[in-house]
Amino acid sequence: MKILLPNIVSSIASIDSFNQQIYAAIEKKYKTIVIDASNLVFITPLGMISMILGIKNLNKYMDVYLDLNKCEIVSYLERLNFFEYIPKNIISNCCLEEYKSRNRNDTSSILLEILPLTDDDDLECMTDSILKIFSENNLSSKVVNNIVNITTELGTNIYHHSEGQGYVTVQLYKKSSKIRIGIADDGIGIINKFKVKATATDNQHEILRKAFMKNETTREDAGGLGLNTMRVNSFADSFKNSSVLLKTGNNIYNILCRDIQIYKTTSFYPGTYYDFCIEIA
Structure with missing residues (x-):
């Protein structure tokens, strides 16, 4: 089973659409699910929170993989600490070390x-x-x-x-x-x-x-x-x-x-x- 993320996850309606797919997958008792982020070009911080909660809940019931191949905003996801709160073994087609080792600008004022x-x-x-x-x-x-x-x-x-x-x-x-x-x-x-x-x-x-x-x-x-x-x-x-x-x-x-x-x-x-x-x- 695959969930293909849209280009933009910003409104609460688009977050709701993602969550509907998450909990439908749990109800159908799939063994494996892939969340494909290849189309994703913009996501709000609340959208990231919804992904964290959804992935952690899916991971209780099945094998989950987050496919970041061709995803253009991995740097932004890492910047907001998204990867700190999801299981490390679910990430595919991406090496996060280069993002984690770069110098970060201090954005704590905003x-x-x-x-x-x-x-x-x-x-x-x-x-x-x-x-x-x-x-x-x-x-x-x-x-x-x-x-x-x-x-x-x-x-x-x-x-x-x-x-x-x-x-x-x-x-x-x-x-x-x-x-x-x-x-x-x-x-x-x-x-x-x-x-x-x-x-x-x-x-x-x-x-x-x-x-x-x-x-x-x-x-x-x-x-x-x-x-x-x-x-x-x-x-x-x-x-x-x-x-x-x-x-x-x-x-x-x-x-x-x-x-x-x-x-x-x-x-x-x-x-x-x-x-x-x-x-x-």
Whole structure:
């Protein structure tokens, strides 16, 4: 079985298409699968996270090979530490040593490379990196606080509540004054976590509305900002424009300032994927 990656893996819809193939392969119980990256010319950091999670889950059930022959962006994948988080024995048609041995430019003032979120130390590392990015670019403390609040809430949810693996990446695009945040896990998903507070008649959309539009939390203690406060921070007046897309359960959702709408109905697979694009005012 082969999964041929498209030229571009950037939108959450293209990530969703890849994930559908991943979990269909698991369901069909293939013995071997090849992920062919020969056509790939552009991928977002969130796309890389989806590949890491997908490959690691496939590898539990079958032999997996990542074919990098003719792939034009191996250097970029290596630069964001993609290869650090996938099994080393699955890579074919590529020698990574030449990429690992080259001199790297320091991009820590604009980029948080892919980072796993497994404990408080990882969360502290994430926060320190974000503070470095925004302080070195002279952004306001209000912007910094908004971004830290967003990432802290979601990062904490991953390692305390998702029951899966999760990763985060943050990038500042200085020319366009845009911030991209990608954060995802392969856990039980928001809907399953919030079902305990839902009524018997609530559908998935209604469960999410309650999670994002009210100050509710699944935590036993009083800590945590809650997804509602995360949503408020995403549309703060320090931002000119914000786009927040979420894949969980059977749908991709568009999180808005005062609502959450179904963006696209798709298939179910584990986890929660957030794609933030925020333009600074």
